[in-house]
Amino acid sequence: MLAVGAACAATASAAPAPTGRIAFVSSSGQGGKAQVWVVNANGTGRHAVSPSVVNEDGAALSRDGRRIAFLRKGDVYVMNASGGQVRRLTFSAGTEGAPSWSGDGRWIAYSLYRSGRSDIWKMRPDGGGKTRLTKTAVLEDVPAWSPDSRRIAYAGPQGQIWVMNGDGSGRHAVTHVRVGGVNWAPSWSPDGRRIAFESDVDTGPRDLTNEVW
Secondary structure (H helix, E strand, C coil): CCCCEEECCCCCECCCCCCCEEEEEECCCHHHCCEEEEEECCCCCCEECCCCCCCCEEEEECCCCCEEEEEECCEEEEEECCCCCCEECCCCCCEEEEEEECCCCCCEEEEEEECCEEEEEEECCCCCCCEECCCCCCECEEEEECCCCCEEEEECHHHCEEEEECCCCCCEECCCCCCCCCEEEEEECCCCCCEEEEECCCCCCCCCCEEEC
C-alpha cells in the first residue's frame, strides 16, 4: 500500500455527484444539532436542507443529485435535495448507518448494527427489497457502491477493505494490513479501478488520526 497523506475521519460528508453538489453534515443547528447541508463544488450556494432542531448524520447524495439519504435516530431516511418529501425507510430493532447510493440510483446499501455486530444490507429507495448481503459474526460497515453499480466495497473482517458483488457474492479482501491495523471508509474512483480508504496503519500508538491510502 502507498500512503498519500493524512486526513481527519470522514464521517460527515459524501462524494460529489456529477451535478457538482456535495451533501454534508454540520453541527450548526440549535444547541449544536447536526443538520444536512448542500453546497456547490466551488463552495457557493451553501444551505441547510434539514431542521435545526434534530440530529442527523450520514448524508449521501444520489448520483443524479436529486435525493439525499441520511440517518435520523438510527434509521435511514430519504428526502429530495431541497429538503422536502422526507421518508423513513428502516424500522428495525437495530441501528442503521452509512447509507450509500448505487450509481444507477436503484439501491441504497447501509450497515445494520445489532447484538454487537453489523452487516451490510441493501434496499430500494422506497424502503422495499431489503436484502442482507453479509453474514459473519464481525463488524462489517461503511459500504460504498462502485460507479457501475455492480460492486460494493466495505470495511470487513480482519480490519481489511473487502469487495463483493451487488448481490453479496464474490466477497474478497483487497487490502492486507498488519495485525492491529484497521482500514476503513472505502471510496471508489470515478472509473471504478481504484479505491481510496482510511487506515491507522503506520500511525503511532498515541496518534489517534488516520491516513488516506
